[in-house]
Amino acid sequence: MISRRGFVLGGAAAGTLALSPSAAGPMPRSLDTLPADAPVRPFSLLAKEMEVPLLGAGKPATRHVCAYNGTPLLRVRARRGTRLKVDFRNQLPDPTTVHWHGVRVPYLSDGVAPITQEPIPPGASFAYDVPLPDPGFYFFHPHCDETGQVGRGLVALLLVDDPAEEKVPFDLEHVIVVKDWRLGEDGQFLDMFTNDGAATAGTFGTVRATNGRVLPPRVAAPAYGDVRVRAIVADSTRVIDFGCDTEDAAILACDGQAIPPVRLDKVPDGVWRMGPAQRLDVHVRMPGPGAEVKIYDYRTAEPYLLTTLVAVDKGKKKRPFKPLALPIAKEVPQADLTRAKRLDFLVQTAAGAIAVAPPLPPGDPLAKALIDSLCVGDKTFWAINRNSWGAGADLRLPPPLDELHDGESYVLSIANVTKHPHPMHLHGHIFRVLSSSRKKGVPQYLADTVLVEPNESVEIAFKATSGDWVFHCHILEHMDSGLMGWFRIT
Structure with a gap:
């Protein structure tokens, strides 16, 4: 069989990514999201292992920490409307890819093996075309051996700035990355994937x-000043209840997408529940000099301190709290709910590696594609509508969950009939969270990942974009043990 990369992407392994389909068969068009004359920023990206004192000074350094460009939890900033031309090199000992989470990229730059590319072997390079049409808070990470590589730190933040936001008078921006380490007493990594955890x-x-x-960080901020807190759960597993010990706080954006401000004390229980891959922008008004604002994860038995903001006198005066609204991005395609087609999906436990969706035609380039065994776990525990991603010995790519049509609107009902929460992520799209059967009083908002809790049904709506796009749980062991499917949008 001619590989998908060899047939479709041509010179990608040598550093050139083709962004239009060849005559390989019934492939969807890979659509750009910026004009051809958009400003280009070359970006060199290197993945490799490091030794890092994760436990702090005087403790054993941890070997085999994974990082981009030699910087754990690297942060990259760019302006909206920029095109990143990414020259990626893999110096890890294992294959990898790069997925640009939440960014509306052409699907052939989405980084999902074997749908958009083959895994990039050690020592090889790959070129990604990453247009940045929308402002917001995104991140990038591998989409092969994701549990292991993300678990060991291979995550980077991507902050896309909107010039219009420069008019919003924040005094300080503070980023919170929630990411735990799975270490033994010797400071070295334990197994990231366990059957008990995955199930x-x-x-x-x-x-x-x-x-x-x-x-936890202690950060000085101007007394009576305005702080933009940007939080991300970059962990493979953990779900948190984000909150703080002040009433002067408001949610400004979810997954990087601005919303009309919502005071944090007006949402249920005064916290925002976030699963892996979800992001949150919050405006915090600081108290008087010497006072502190503590930001917590309230989901644990004892609230876990994430950050302390310390008020320092900078001459500002006390004034009533009024949330600073971010400009609402207008470029994101919006579903037409009056004409949307409804699709229903069950997130469920699996009876084994099963796929019940209609198979792809024999002549389709993906009909015989195989999933690299390094990209998945060895057991199947989860399914979407009885369809499970390949795992263990069954490494066949499953057929698509459904075939959708470019430019049309869809409402997905996602029902979780399991005992565990599932943050569900749809690649290539920003969707509107319409409703929840359990979370009352939460306004509609835009996102790319939505947390669906046990016995909860959530409805999301989106306008479909051409491509082959995966839909999966972002608890990475769940994804690696079956809880992933894909849509073909033609």
């Missing part, structure tokens, strides 16, 4: 950390 709520880290460090 339940996931395998948790043994060491909690914020921004890669065991000690």
Whole structure:
């Protein structure tokens, strides 16, 4: 069989990614999301292992930490409307890819093996075309051996700035990365994938950390000032209840997409529940000099401190709290709910590696595609409408969950009939969360990942974009043990 990369992407392994389909068969068109004359920013990206003192000074350094460009939890900033031309090199000992989470990229740059590319072997290079049409808070990570590589730190943040936001007068921006480490007493990594964890709520880290460090940050901020807190759950497993000990706080954006401000004390229980891959922008008004604002994960038995903001006198005066609204992006395609087609999906436990959706035609380039065994776990525990992603010895690519049509609108009902939460992520799209059977009083918002809790049904709506796009749980062991499917949009 001619590989998908050899047939479709041509010179990608040598550093050139083709962004239009060849005559390989009934492939969807790979659509750009910026004009051809958009500003281009070359970006060199290198993945490799490092040795890092994750447990702090005086403790054993951890070997085999994975990072981009030699910087754990790398942060990259770019302006909306920029096109990143990414020259990626893999210096890890194992194959990998790069997925641009939440970014509306052409699907042939989405980084999902074997649908959009083959895994990039050690020592090889790959070129990604990454247009940035929307402002917001995104991140990138591998989509092969994701449980292991993300577990060991291979995550980077991508902050896309909108010039219009420069008019919003924040005094400080503070980023919170929730990412635990799964370490033994010797400071070295334990197994990231366990059958017990994959079959339940996931395998948790043994060491909690914020921004890669065991000690939560203490950050000086102007007294009576305005702080933009940007939080991401970059962990493979953990679900948190984000909250803080002040009433002067408001949610400004979910998954990087601005919403009309919602005071945090007006949402249920005064917290925002976030699963792996979800992001949140919050405006915090600081108290008077010497006082502190503590930001917590309230989901644990004892609230876990994520960050302390310390008010420092900078001459600002006390004034009533009024949330600072971010400009609402207008470029995101919106579903037409009056004409949307409804699709129903069950997230469920699996009886084995099963696929019941209609198979692809024999002449389709993906009809005989195989999933690299390094990209998945060895057991199947989960399914979507009885369809499970390949795992273990069954490495056949399953057929698509459904075939959709470019430009048309869809409402997906996602019902979780399991005992565990599932943050469900749809690649290539920003969708509107319409409703929840359990979360009352939460306004509609845009997102790319939605947390669906046990015995909950959530409805999301989106306008379909051409491509082959995966839909999966972002508890990574769940994804690696079956809880992933894909849509073909033609």
